[in-house]
Amino acid sequence: MSELVGATLAAFGVVFLAELGDKTQLLAANFGSRHSFRKVVAGLALGYGAASLVAVTVGGVLGANLPQRPIEIVGGVIFIVFGLLALRSDDDEGDEDGARRAMVRSSVVGAIAVAIFVAEMGDKTQIATATLAARSNPVGTWLGATAGEVASGSLGVAAGSLVGDRIPPSVLRWGSAVLFVAFGIAMLVGWP
Template sequence: MTGFLAATAISFAVILVAELGDKSQLMALTFATRFRALPVLVGITAATAVVHAVSVGVGYLLGAALPTFWISVAAAVAFVGFGLWTLRGDTLSDHEQEKASGTKRSAVLAASVAFFLAELGDKTMLATITLATQYPGAGGVTGVWLGSTVGMVAADGLAILVGRALGRNVPEKLIRVGAAVLFFAFGAWLGVEAFLTG
């Protein structure tokens, strides 16, 4: 097996397993109960591709992790903001209802920002950095980036499917409150983590 194929396969498997039950997967489920699945998946894919490109670059060039204290603090504040926004709820005017594409862009942007912040300094980012140090060379680095990105998107895609199924059977108010609680929990988790490890 070539360096590219080995790096892709191993990175896919490692990140898929690392992402199962991770806060990012729970966040994907939460977003999927509020938005259409495709914009959420697009946002996750965009954020993951960027974060994992940075991870691979760090692993390849520096071999060290980025400082995570301030990133974790910013992510904690952002999650509390997402929680408040979710509790407030959204109502659309007739004019806004007609602009469905704007709503899709908002879902993509919200998912992208949330996932970007959540993944910086997360175990999947650190795992990707570590994998990149194990597969030097252009083929290995590209394989690590591709495998880790696809592995994470696959795990979060599973969470979206579960979230969409729940969304059809659970009252909207319960979903909104549950989503807000999860965002507050993510914020608290990141805040505590920042001060314990910072």
């Protein structure tokens, strides 16, 4: 049991610190400026949890990392597509159909989860998580890494929430689009 707790605490500390100022924390801030805290954190938890599971599986089971360059290329293209999709306006305001609102709500959580998952592939925290999983308890590493990423991302969401009400929706939409496209281009050219 102490190995599980030790691995969890070590992964939490390493990953939390590595995520501070990372591109996914900036994305979380952007999402927090446009959507409710609860939706964004749910999306973060799903995306980070899945990304950490991949890293733990690679590090703990295979003992190697997935090739980084193809992941960066696919991720870059996906981010550019997300940037273009961000320009569409959110029409869920004022809609009285409960089923449609539920679908929009779940699609927001899903979109955030996918964006975070893609952004994390090949990232420094993925490499750190895979390395930790290869050396210690994979379950504890997954728990700690996921919790560290969600905690760091939540700080970004809180920051985004503070400014989100003060910025017009059109500026947020364009800012989001520019941020996604910029990260996509950075991933395509191989910039950190």
